[in-house]
Amino acid sequence: MHKSIRTTVAIAAASSLLALTACTTDPAVTETTGATSPATTEPGQEWFDQALFNEQSAQRSATFEGDPEKPYLQYIAGETTDTSKFASDGAKKVCFANASISNPWRQTGWITMNQQLKALQKTGVISEMETRDAKDNDNTQIADIDYFIAEGNCDAFVISPNSTAALTPAVERACETGKPVVVFDRGVETDCATTFIHPIGGFAWGIDTAEFLSGKLAAGDKVVALRILPGVDVLEQRWAAAEKIFQEKGIEATDYFTGADPTEIKKIISDELAKGDVQGVWMDAGDGAVAAIEAFEDAGKDLPVMTGEDELSFLRKWKETGIDALAPVYSNFQWRTPLLALEKIFKGEEVPAEWVLPQTPITAGELDDWLATNEGMPDGHYAKFGGEDLEGYPEVWQQRQIP
Structure with missing residues (x-):
């Protein structure tokens, strides 16, 4: 187990690894410019690892040693x-x-x-x-x-x-x-x-979120996936797991890199809504989740089923709007x-x-408790x-x- 998480890229084909390395050393990428573009092409690509997917799926219900209060x-x-x-x-x-x-x-x-x-x-x-x-x-x-x-x-x-x-x-x-x-x-x-x-890890996040969305949506429904940047293992693995599950469930998912820029997020959602209904929103990080919801509100469209994160801005917007949501946690x-x-x-x-x-993600049944526990904390705080x-x-x- 110790080695497998660190060598996710190393097990890929050599050509894929060289391409990735070139990408991640480009300051224009690593500085996160916020440029919006459709992201991956084929599911999983060099980041998908079935053994690691299975391991992290099992670890979601594992027994943890130590004091649960710490x-x-x-x-x-x-x-x-x-x-x-x-x-x-x-x-x-x-x-x-x-x-x-x-x-x-x-x-x-x-x-x-x-x-x-x-x-x-x-x-x-x-x-x-x-x-x-x-x-x-x-x-x-x-x-x-x-x-x-x-x-x-x-x-x-x-x-x-x-x-x-x-x-x-x-x-x-x-x-x-x-x-x-x-x-x-x-x-x-x-x-x-x-x-x-x-x-x-990222596969566990992707499994939790994609299973949640797939359980709420029907085959053929549209999900917009908002990703912050490429080349980071935990982020790439989140999407690799989610994309696999969406394809297996027949969910139509389109992913974009956003740089976590609220303006770009709103533009992406607005453009997708102009093409037709969007039933779900998936995020590989919760930063910008409120902007995604606001894009639906601005367009006068039904709010989506959504996954965000345990940032308080998202938890509060979730409570305010009553959307069907899950807050995955890293x-x-x-x-x-x-x-x-x-x-x-x-x-x-x-x-x-x-x-x-x-x-462990925050579910709808836990939302009020986590909001109460973090009352008085700023929106950028994590529950x-x-x-x-x-x-x-x-x-x-x-x-x-x-x-």
Whole structure:
């Protein structure tokens, strides 16, 4: 299991991999320009992996080890990494190469991560965390990682990759330093990291969302799929799974890359509505979900069956309109886990080689509870952020105090 998630691209045909690599190192792509275009052509393409699809489908009902009140520390039992060689006393310096904080999901996580950092600084685990933000650019993040390596002052590396193939060599160079390396959120094509932390994954998201929509719609119904950018494993896998299910169910699905730009999203929906009725909307990330709903309202059309995300703007619009919806979750609390993993690593404790966190969608029956739990939080906040026990709650998140 540990290897399969990281090598989704590697198992593809060589020609497909070369094409993908060229795509993801283009700054015009990785900076997310917002240009709208129809996206994939054939279902799954190089990103579909039947074995991984099956594995993540099963993991949706797996038993997670650990305290359910601390989901950011839960995991599926499996291969572990012996970290005894990293055990030592004293506070350590962490170097964090971050893809970006360019969207509300990443901003929410970044706030939570910094509050977790403060807690670990107080207990003497971490002395400081030097962070470099790549602003959604592969080449910048590669340079950031190489800077940390050359600097030579890092006791550990934390890396949230911008894209999958392009960042793999830089992650491997970090591993070659002999220091612990924690990769989280998005994967790369190597198993060298001390631990790879992520919710179940993109296939699980795609299965949850496409099964929901297919169960509400009929064969021949039209779904518009809104995708934020190419070349990121968890995003590509979401669509690969959903596209497979839509085709099997006879749902007509057309996908577009949007750059998460609300104006582009409204244009896409408006253009599709001008061609005929649209019964469903599928998204690979909830940022911009409200704009999609507003496009139907502006056109005076019946609102669609829809999947968004656990961002509060979408949950509130869902409640306001009464649409038939599901909020898939790519657990935002994972931003705490890398630093808590390092706490264990610095003690020489074993950690999961692949640290798979819970990933449970919000259903209609749970909507009111999650809205009540997050009352007073801003629209860009994510309901399942998992930081309620940290210092500064709720004010730091309410004020969006982004470091």
